[in-house]
Amino acid sequence: DTAVSQTPKYLVTQMGNDKSIKCEQNLGHDTMYWYKQDSKKFLKIMFSYNNKELIINETVPNRFSPKSPDKAHLNLHINSLELGDSAVYFCASSQSGLAGTDTQYFGPGTRLTVL
Amino acid sequence: KQEVTQIPAALSVPEGENLVLNCSFTDSAIYNLQWFRQDPGKGLTSLLLIQSSQREQTSGRLNASLDKSSGRSTLYIAASQPGDSATYLCAVRQGGSEKLVFGKGMKLTVNP
Numbered sequence: 652d653t654a655v656s657q658t659p660k661y662l663v664t665q666m667g668n669d670k671s672i673k674c675e676q677n678l679g680h681d682t683m684y685w686y687k688q689d690s691k692k693f694l695k696i697m698f699s700y701n702n703k704e705l706i707i708n709e710t711v712p713n714r715f716s717p718k719s720p721d722k723a724h725l726n727l728h729i730n731s732l733e734l735g736d737s738a739v740y741f742c743a744s745s746q747s748g749l750a751g752t753d754t755q756y757f758g759p760g761t762r763l764t765v766l
Numbered sequence: 767k768q769e770v771t772q773i774p775a776a777l778s779v780p781e782g783e784n785l786v787l788n789c790s791f792t793d794s795a796i797y798n799l800q801w802f803r804q805d806p807g808k809g810l811t812s813l814l815l816i817q818s819s820q821r822e823q824t825s826g827r828l829n830a831s832l833d834k835s836s837g838r839s840t841l842y843i844a845a846s847q848p849g850d851s852a853t854y855l856c857a858v859r860q861g862g863s864e865k866l867v868f869g870k871g872m873k874l875t876v877n878p
Contacts, residue, residue: 655809682864694810694855694868707865741809747864754800755866757810 655758657742663764664732671728672761674742683725684743700725737765768793772856772869780877787841787872789856794834801830801841802855846876
């Protein structure tokens, strides 16, 4: 199936731990994103990478570090997890350039719960 | 700073009604506007994307319009069905940026 996939789907962990969320897209897109959806369902962008280069970094604590080993993958590593990090994290991808082709396609989300 | 607003936050209607969902944005210098659907516990599904130069887009029972100068978009759903129940989000992409700015969404319930 062509899609944006994320692992794990659910992540429950203790405060202070370090965790990673993985994202892969097989749509051939050159741009990938991480979004955070908080408890009030408000969706906000965190990072964006284009061809493995960081192009958007939205005032996110430096405990969050995205890593893009290639343009099909964008992983999110979080150090020293805090209670406020509990949220649903969505990965997305799009193809930049031609107008009308830049629809963003979203993964199913990773629900992170920090205890 | 771009702000996107969707009012009301929730709507409950009987099956068969024609619906209009509203979205407004504060900065008209947008590149495009996208409507998404989110089902409970799921990711977002793109419904329609309107470029800044376009006035509307249609897909099946859905029609989205864009009035960039007044900072408004509407999503029209014809003959609503229970399967249309979901949260609908509007998002704008600023000119010169890859960033999407989302509204808080509108939770739609279509009752059989």
